[in-house]
Structure formats: C-alpha cells, structure tokens
Amino acid sequence: MNHAGHQPDHPLERMIFFSDAVFAIAITLLIIEVHPPHLPFGSPWQAYVAALAQLLPNFLGFFVSFFVIGAFWAGHHRAFGLAGHYSEALISPNLALLCAIVFLPFSTAFMSANAGMIVPSVVYAVTLIVSGLLSRHMTRLATSAGVVRDDVPRIEIALARNRSLGVVLGALLSLAIAFVDARFSQAALLTIPLFQAVNRLLIQRRLRSVSPEKSGTMAAG
C-alpha cells in the first residue's frame, strides 16, 4: 500500500477513531449476551456439557456476528485508508452506519434466544442487509471526490466500494430461507465468506484485465 504514510486530516482522524471505538464496543458486547450457565454445585460433568450444548445457538450467533462486525470494520478501515480529507457530510451517514452496527448485538441475542424461529431470523437478516447498504454508502462517500486522497488510482476506489456486497448477498439468502424454513436461515449466513471469496476473485480478475502490473500491489496491500 504505497499511500500508507500519508496522515489524514485531524477531524477525519477523530471521526475514524470514534467509529473504531463504537465498532470495538459493539463487537465486544456480543459476549455479554451469552449468559454463562450456573449449575448446582457437584452436578455431573455431563450436565455441564449439556448446558453448553444448549448455548450452541448463542455461540454460533456470537461467532457469526463477531465475524460480520469485523468484516464491516475491515471495510470501513480499507475505505478510509484511501480517504485524506475531512468533510462534514461524512458525519451523519457514518452515525447511521454505526447505529446499525450497535443494533446488531440486539438482533444477535434475539435470534440466539429464539433459534430457528422466523421473526428473529428476519430481524437479524434485515439488520445485516441495512448495515451492508449503509456500509456501502459510507464506502462510496469515503472514496468520493474531495474526500479521497489525490494519489489513489481509480481502480482501487472501485474495488473498495464493492466489499460490503458479500454480507448483503449472504443476508439476502438467509432472509429468503427464513420464509421457507427458519431453522436453516442462520446456516445460510455461513455463505457470507463464500460470497466474499467470489467477490474477491471477480475483483482480482477485473484488476488483472485492466492493469496487469497493478495486481501484485493489490494482493500485498
């Protein structure tokens, strides 16, 4: 990443910092919705294993949401890695994105506590879709004229803008399956890395067809 040394504007840095803190708190709060089982003293070890097994939807929800918030943070990180100039027009869309991210621990806990049910699955999938679309909007703003650094090649901008698609596509599939059989809705979220990998492959192919000598740089940074 050859632009890494550039320091962005200070008000931009502070906005990024505030966003990082919110992402970090939301991703950590996920665990306090997983309540540790408290069994009577001297219960057999099988009872503990059974208690943990009952928490499986909570663990699945924790890991999926941790991965999803992590992916949104990584997208934010990548897009703002290309930004260099502050604009007050960034504040409101950024708060809207953070609001959706902060809502995710609720959706996760709601789905985990009522595993396999249609309404919680729909709420979770819709939260992901809204987060994905707001993230996509934010990514576009961070790489728009007047905000993006002057030395960023057009192709990199185009690439950074398409990162949220994997989450949105996986969540759309999860939403569709929720209406057929909600028990498999959560499993559909496991396709998100698949969609992201396909997206990444398409990006690399597109990159190679446009400027072959650039692809090495992209792989490294």
Next chain:
Amino acid sequence: MNHAGHQPDHPLERMIFFSDAVFAIAITLLIIEVHPPHLPFGSPWQAYVAALAQLLPNFLGFFVSFFVIGAFWAGHHRAFGLAGHYSEALISPNLALLCAIVFLPFSTAFMSANAGMIVPSVVYAVTLIVSGLLSRHMTRLATSAGVVRDDVPRIEIALARNRSLGVVLGALLSLAIAFVDARFSQAALLTIPLFQAVNRLLIQRRLRSVSPEKSGTMAAG
C-alpha cells in the same frame, strides 16, 4: 476546512480521545438496555411480532438517544476541530459534560420502561437540557482565547458555539408537553432535527450577510 491539517497539542489530543471513548461507550450501551424477548420454543410468529411491538418505546428511546448522543459528539468534534492549545481549565467542564452523557442511557431506559409517564419524561428531558447546556459551555471553552487556534475566523467560532441549541429547545418543548400529556412528550423530541435545521438556516443566512465569499467554505467544511 482549511485548518484541518494542524495537529493540536498532545494533552489536548488525549483529552479529546478520552471524550471520544466515553461518547462511543455511552452510545453503544444504549442497546444493552433493550432486552431481547425470549419466547417459549414454537410460539407462533404473531407472538414474536407482538413481543417486538411491546419494545417499540425501547426502540424509539434507543434511536432518539443514539441520535442525541451522536449530535453532542458531532458538536464536540466540531468545536474541538477549531481548538489548538491545551488548558487545564478544560478538564473539569469536560468531565461534567461526559457525566451527563453517561447518565443518558439510564434516563433512556427509565423513560422506555415507563412510556408515557410524566416523571420519566421529565427526567429524560431534564437530562437532555443539562447535557445541552454543559455542551454549550464546553463549546465556548474550546473556542475561547488561548484554546482556539489563531487562524480561525471569528464567524466560525460564533457558529460552532450555537450547535447545542437544537437539542435544548427540543428538550424544553418535550418538558413542557410532559406536564400537559406525557404520552406526547417523547414525540416532541422528534422536533430536535427541525430546531437544528432552523438553527442551521439562520447560521447560513447570518454567514451570507457578514461575508458572502465565506459561505462556500462553510458549506463544504
């Protein structure tokens, strides 16, 4: 924003950073006061929708408070974007403002759990008014002589100081309505963006009448 590149004093930066972290935690804690419903396995989907409908005051409280804390953060961000020099006199008023911000999740949860009741509505409105006044005080200090950067035009200082008014006016209206019919007190908070928009319009008009060539700069940054 032509002053964006200037780095503030390091002790000032650390104070801003600490404030950002507190704002970020308070805004994220709002969601853990919204407890996800846990229904018996196999409940009909209508029961889930009904359970969510019962949480409507909590969702409304979450979104209003998220927006309000976000607005206070944005005001802090804007005012300290003009500050360049540290003064120990900033510490105590800043802690007082943060204390009011940290109190907001309590007021929000109290109002959401007892929707339409007069005392919780009054507590919430008073918390907002106190936060707004402390924010206004902090904004003045951040742009006072000895703290503000030397290159900031007087008009920008005057503008940054009037940002908290929207929240205070909306909260005052909400407080007045709470004594008439508390059910509409919360709805009155939705006028905050209106007050902010009017404030913004007055600011832009005042700006245009003072120095027409400056208005473009203000709109952009």
Next chain:
Amino acid sequence: MNHAGHQPDHPLERMIFFSDAVFAIAITLLIIEVHPPHLPFGSPWQAYVAALAQLLPNFLGFFVSFFVIGAFWAGHHRAFGLAGHYSEALISPNLALLCAIVFLPFSTAFMSANAGMIVPSVVYAVTLIVSGLLSRHMTRLATSAGVVRDDVPRIEIALARNRSLGVVLGALLSLAIAFVDARFSQAALLTIPLFQAVNRLLIQRRLRSVSPEKSGTMAAG
C-alpha cells in the same frame, strides 16, 4: 504548558491510549449498575418519585465514583503529559492501577446496594486508597528519570506527583468513619474536593515561594 507540542514515543502513546480506553469504559460502566425502576403502567407520579428516591444511594455512588475515576484519569493525564520516553517498566504498574480502577464499579455497586453498612463502606474506601496509592506510584514512574521529558522543570515534577493525595486522604477519613457510623462514611468522600483544594493551595504557595514568575504558568496550564 510550554511542552505541549512534543510528541511522546509511539509505544508510550499506545500505552496511554490503552489506559484512556480502560478509564473511559470503567467510568461509563458505573451507570449500568444503576437499574432504572420499572413500575406498573399507570402508577401515580408519586410512586415514580419514590422509586427514584430509593435510588439516591446509587445516584450518589455514581456521581462520587464518576468524579473519583475522572480525578484519577486527570492525574494520569497530567503526569504522562510530562513523560516523553517509553520504558517497559511502566507496563506492570500501569496494569495494576487499571485493575484497581476497573474494580471500582463493583465497589460502587456493592456500597450503593447496601447503603450505610460497614463492610461495603470499608470495601469502597479500601478500593479508593489502593487506587490512590497505585496512582501515586504510577505518577512517580511517569515522571522518573529516563521517562520524563528532558525539558520539564523539577518543580512541575514534584507537583504532578502529589495529585492523588486528596483521594487517599478523603478515603482514609471515610474508612475511619465507617467504623464509627457507616451511614456517614459515604458523606466523608465529599471531603475529597476539599482535600484537593487544600493540596492545590499548598502547591501554589510552595510554587510561589520557589519561583514567583512560574506561578502564572502553572495556573494557566
């Protein structure tokens, strides 16, 4: 503060940053131990006021602990404002201080839930005393040779080291009173600002006697 422009070492900055985040989270967590009352719909407004009145020890605990953690943060901020060089010897004492700070929300909630009782009052006072002593130790390390910036006058170092005394003295008084009549133990904590003010006065007098032309600088920064 004429040294404000100096940037400290990067590993030092990161340690300060981590500390700030822990201080910020601990100070914000105080509010989630104050549980908002949830009354039956349509309760008279007197019932709400009574419910809030019952929370008075919690509010008092919240405000006192917010002020105390804020004071510890301010002392950390001031001492490290004089530091310029990283040393790995700072890590462990800093973690010990942060551990005491993180413990404070527990002590606060324990005291608030059992107001006027001797054991919770003792636990709270001891937590404050331990925090104060660890803070004093940290302040000394931050201003020790090899860590402190080379351009800091000796008098400023001496002053920064005596800031934690107010909390320790107030907590010692609170501890003594807890054994006489625990109901007044918490009130004794309100003497902390008094001890701090006396400490500040002694500092200013000592400063004036040593170098009269310096006192203006200290008052400003």
Next chain:
Amino acid sequence: MNHAGHQPDHPLERMIFFSDAVFAIAITLLIIEVHPPHLPFGSPWQAYVAALAQLLPNFLGFFVSFFVIGAFWAGHHRAFGLAGHYSEALISPNLALLCAIVFLPFSTAFMSANAGMIVPSVVYAVTLIVSGLLSRHMTRLATSAGVVRDDVPRIEIALARNRSLGVVLGALLSLAIAFVDARFSQAALLTIPLFQAVNRLLIQRRLRSVSPEKSGTMAAG
C-alpha cells in the same frame, strides 16, 4: 528502545488502535460478571463478609483473567512496537485473536460460577491455550518480513515472538490438572508468572550469549 520515535503506517496504527480498544473493553467487562451481593437492610457485618467470601472464586477469576488479558495486550503492544508497515494479511489473524480475547469474560464467568468443576476448568484452559496460540501467530506476523521495521535487530524479533509461551504452558498445566482434580486447576494458572519469569530469564541468557553489549538495552526497553 531506540526505534521508539518511528511512526508506523496509518492503516497499521488504526488496526493497532482498534485492537487496543477491544483489549480494553474485554479487560473491563470482566468486572460486570462479578455481581455485587445485595443483602437485606440491617444484616450483621458477618453476613456481608460471608457474602464476599462466596465471591472468592469470582475475584480470583477476575484477577487471573485481568492479568492474562493484560499479558496478551502487552505482548501485542511489544510485537507491534517493532512493526512499521501495514499489510492486509494482518486483519484476519488479528480479528481471530481478538475473538478469543473477547470470549475470555465468558469463560471466566463460567469457571467462577462453577468453581472446582471439570468442564468449566477445561473450557477456561482451552480458551487460554487458543488465545496464546493465536497471539503467538499474530506476534510472528507483526515481526515478519514486509511488516517489521527495517532497523529492528533479528534477536529482538526472536524475543518478541516467544512471549505468549508462559500463558500457554500455564494453561496446559491447568488443563492437565483439571482432569486429575479440577479444584486445583485454577490454582495452576498462578504458575503463569513463573513460566513467564523462566522464559524471561532464558531470553536474557540467550541475549547475553549472542551480543553482550545489547543486554543493557533490552533490560531498559
């Protein structure tokens, strides 16, 4: 530490920052799993002492986990203190490490609530081992070619990579003991500082045998 003044790449700084925030939140969340006892008003002081005594496993869990997360943070801090260049390949392994760290408050609360039981002890020890291995992996990446600063001596890199071993060895001992008698499993974690001290001694000896004039620098920084 002679490389301290170098500023790392901005995207690297932001990743470090995000990690710090997650470490800070996880370490602070440990305390909210220790629920303060609430006794009937006027209970004798012996009842309070007994209530605190019942929390001993929670206090032990809190202090051990605080120390462990602090040690992981210190290892992360030390390794990235040698890093200077950003690579996107750092993002996923870093998120994996943070995920294990965020899981620790759950494991701690599970073990504390069911002290002396085999399954919770195993879950806790396994969480530590996984965290330790992910930390070791991250430490290697942070000091790998292309990421590490060009001016860092090979010996320092080798040293930074071996810091997580103490936690892993202590946790392995704790895991083994859990299958013999789970009551002593937690106590085995107290050997972690011992393993770390031995590790440190071996490091210093190895350092001295390689380059005697370097050892002073290592002790100081």
